[in-house]
Amino acid sequence: ILNVEQSPQSLHVQEGDSTNFTCSFPSSNFYALHWYRWETAKSPEALFVMTLNGDEKKKGRISATLNTKEGYSYLYIKGSQPEDSATYLCASKAAGNKLTFGGGTRVLVKP
Amino acid sequence: EPEVTQTPSHQVTQMGQEVILRCVPISNHLYFYWYRQILGQKVEFLVSFYNNEISEKSEIFDDQFSVERPDGSNFTLKIRSTKLEDSAMYFCASRPDRGSNQPQHFGDGTRLSIL
Numbered sequence: 001i002l003n004v005e006q007s008p009q010s011l012h013v014q015e016g017d018s019t020n021f022t023c024s025f026p027s028s029n030f031y032a033l034h035w036y037r038w039e040t041a042k043s044p045e046a047l048f049v050m051t052l053n054g055d056e057k058k059k060g061r062i063s064a065t066l067n068t069k070e071g072y073s074y075l076y077i078k079g080s081q082p083e084d085s086a087t088y089l090c091a092s093k094a095a096g097n098k099l100t101f102g103g104g105t106r107v108l109v110k111p
Numbered sequence: 112e113p114e115v116t117q118t119p120s121h122q123v124t125q126m127g128q129e130v131i132l133r134c135v136p137i138s139n140h141l142y143f144y145w146y147r148q149i150l151g152q153k154v155e156f157l158v159s160f161y162n163n164e165i166s167e168k169s170e171i172f173d174d175q176f177s178v179e180r181p182d183g184s185n186f187t188l189k190i191r192s193t194k195l196e197d198s199a200m201y202f203c204a205s206r207p208d209r210g211s212n213q214p215q216h217f218g219d220g221t222r223l224s225i226l
Contacts, residue, residue, distance in 0.1 A: 004153075032212060043115065043202070046214030089154065097142060097167045098156035099215060 004092050006102035013080045013109050020076040021105040023090030027071035032093040035064055035075055038104070039086045047075075047088075080109045113137045117203050117218035124193050125226055132188045132221045134203030142166075143186045144204040144215060145178065154202070160186065190223075198225045 004025045013019045025033065032051045036044035048057040053068040061078045077084050087106045091099035116135045124130045136143050145157040158168045160178055175191045186205075190197055200222050204215040 034214060036214075036217075041219070043217040043219045046216065049212045049214050051212050091154075097144070097159035097161070098169070099146075100156065101146075101154040103153050 004090060004100050004102040006088075006090055006105050008105060009103065010106040010108070013077075013107065015080060015082060015109055015111050017080055018076065018078045019080060019107070020074050021088065021107075023073045023075070023102055025071050025073075025090070025092035025100075025102075026094075027068055029094045030068050030071075030092065031095065033066055033068075033073050034091040034093065034099060035073070036089040036091065037062075037086050038089055044089060075105075077107070080107075082109045082111055085109045115203055115205055115216050115218035117201075117221050119221060120219065121222045121224070123224045123226060126195055127192050130190050130193055130223065132190075132201050132203075132223070134186045134188070134218055135184055136186055136203065136205030137207075137216055138184070140205035140207050140216070142206040142208075142215075143178075143180070144206075145188045146202045146204065146217075147171075147199040148202070148220075149196075149199045157188070193223075193225045195225050198223060 006023050034049050035047040038044040048064050050066040055066040057064050064075045066073045085108050087104040089104045091101045118133045143160040148154045156169050158172045159166045177189045179187050200220045202220045203218045206213050206215045
């Protein structure tokens with residue numbers, strides 16, 4: 001059974017501060033790690049798809065790293081802004097089509 | 112930018128009734144999915160669909176569930192005899208091709224409430 005865990009469940013960050021949080025996943029039979037940004041009442045928005053050990057991806061102030069050998073990924077938000085407030089979901093893909101999601105990290109940026 | 116659309120946004124149904132949730136995937140996409148999120152729990156996979164047949168399904172997707180692509184644009188999830196525990200947010204997603212580095216594109220979801 002593939003178990004994907006995210007920590008922390010939630011965090012508060014002051015506007016302008018940087019933050020990061022973790023996604024852990026089973027490293028065996030790994031194909032890809034997906035990150036999504038999910039605002040309330042909207043659809044999850046794809047941020048990154050990462051496949052290679054050591055991969056680093058960046059989109060504006062948000063970046064992510066991947067360690068497939070130890071089974072974790074970090075997502076970083078640099079200089080947080082109120083519009084970064086959302087739930088960030090990671091999902092692991094093994095063989096097959098399905099994504100297995102973590103529980104999400106809810107980020108609240110305080111002005 | 113093209114998007115996945117789902118209807119209705121909220122469906123209230125009596126226990127034991129049949130319900131059909133509708134999705135219009137992005138037009139050139141080839142893989143289609145249904146996921147659900149029960150309140151307070153993780154998003155969980157139900158089924159994937161490719162080339163007009165189910166390619167993978169989870170243990171949740173038992174005989175009361177079915178999927179169909181009736182007309183080349185819609186992708187539906189039918190729950191035959193709903194139970195209280197079917198209450199959840201149901202998400203449709205689609206992906207363009209087989210590559211594992213393609214993200215799945217999600218709709219806004221249908222909130223299903225079983226009374």
